[in-house]
Amino acid sequence: MNASGSTQDALLIEPLPVPPDAAVRVPGSKSITNRALICAALAPGTSTVTGALVADDTTAMVESVRGLGATVARDDADDAFRITGADLSSTHAAHVDARQSGTTSRFVLPVAAVRVGPTTVDGSAQLRRRPFGPQVDALRQLGARLEELDAPGRLPVRVTAPARGGRARIPGTESSQFISGLLIAGPLMPEGLAVELTTAGLVSRPYLDLTREVMRAFGATVEDLAAPPGRYVPTRYAVEPDASSASYFFAAAAITGGRVTVEGLGRGSSQGDLRFVDVLERMGATVVREATRTTVVGPVDGLRGVDVDLRDLSDTAQTLAAVAVFADRPTRVRGIGFIRGKETDRIHAVVTELRRAGLDAREHDDGFTVTPGTPQPTVFETYEDHRMAMSLSLLGLRHPGIALADPGCVGKTYPGFFADLDRLRTVG
C-alpha cells in the first residue's frame, strides 16, 4: 500500500492528491457467489463457478456445503471452484458454521431441511444476535422439525426432520434472505414450495430476482415465490463483479469530482445495488451505462442532497451516508429500518460515527438524515461491519486525519478493498 499507513490497529486514509481518473475491477458478487455455490452443491454431478468472490462470507459457504457433503475444489489458475453435489439422502449428522454470513446461514438452513441426516447451523457471536425466527417458523409450517438450541429465533438451530413442503407464510419486511433460502430448497421438497407474504412490504426485492436467476441457471424451475418439485443440474456459471463493493468506487468519483469506471458491471446486471448510480445521478453526478461497464463522473459544482428510499438497495445506505457529507443540503434516507438487524445496527452505527467526527446526523425509525459539513480528524469505530469501514474510508479521501479501527473487518466481503482504493491514486 503506497499512501495508506497503519497506526496501531487503526488504518489512516490519506486524502487523494487529485480527483481520480481510474478503471477498477471489483471482486465477484458475494450474493451471486453464495447462490451459485449452494445451487451447485444441490446438483448431482460437477459444476464450475468462475469469477467467484473469495472472502470470509464465501469461505463460510464453501465450508458449509462441504459440511453437507459436497466436494469443493479450488482451481486458482482457472479462477474457478469445482463443486460436486452433496448426497442429500445421507444420514450423517452435519455441523455448519456460517461465520458472520447472513446469506450462508439463511440459505443453508432450508437446505438442511431437505437432507435426511440431522444438521446443526451455527455462526459467530455476531450472527447469533441476528434474526432467524421467521425462517424457522416457515420451515416448521413446511413440516420440518427444528430445535433452537440457545434462544427462540436465534442460532444455533438443529434440523432433525426434513420438510415435506407446501405453503409457508412469512413476513417480507425483515430480510429477503429468509425467502431466498426457502426458494432454493423448494424444488427439493416432495410437495414443492409456495411462499405467501404476511406483509404488504417486501425489503431487498432485487435479491429475490437474483435468487431465481441463479436457480434457473442451475436448471431449477421457480416462478415468483413458488417452486414445484424438481431438481438442479450441474452447470458452468460465471459470477459478475459485486455491485455493493462497486458503490464505494462510484461514490469516490462523486465526492471528488473525479471519474471512475467499474469494469464488468453493465446494463445487463441484475444486482439491485447497481441502482446506487441512479442515486448519485440524482445528486448531480454523470453516469455512463454501457453493456459491460459503468462510469460515474462527479460534478465539478458539487452534489445535491436527496430524499431517497433505499429498501431495495440497503447495503448502499452507509455509502450514501458518507456521500451525503459532501452535498449542499441534508440527505434523508428512508425505508431501511430493517438494517438495524444486519452486522450491527447500521442506522445507529453510521449516525454515531458521523457525529463522532463532529457532523450533524440523526436517526429515524426508518433511516437517517445527514447534514453536510467538514469531518474532524477521527478514528472511526467499525462495529465488526465491513460496510462501516468501507463507507467511512470515503471521508478520508477528501479530509486529513480520517482513520479506521479494525480495518480487517472488510475481509467479510472485500479483503483487498484498501489496496484497490489505493489504485485511485494512480494518475492516468
Ligand SMILES: O=C(O)C1=C[C@@H](OP(=O)(O)O)[C@@H](O)[C@H](O)C1
Ligand atoms: O440475498 C442476498 O444476497 C442479500 C440480501 C440482503 O439482505 P436482506 O434481505 O436481509 O436485506 C443484503 O443486505 C445482503 O448483503 C445480501
Ligand SMILES: C=C(OP(=O)(O)O)C(=O)O
Ligand atoms: C448484510 C450483509 O451481509 P449478510 O446479511 O449476508 O451477512 C452485507 O454484506 O452488507
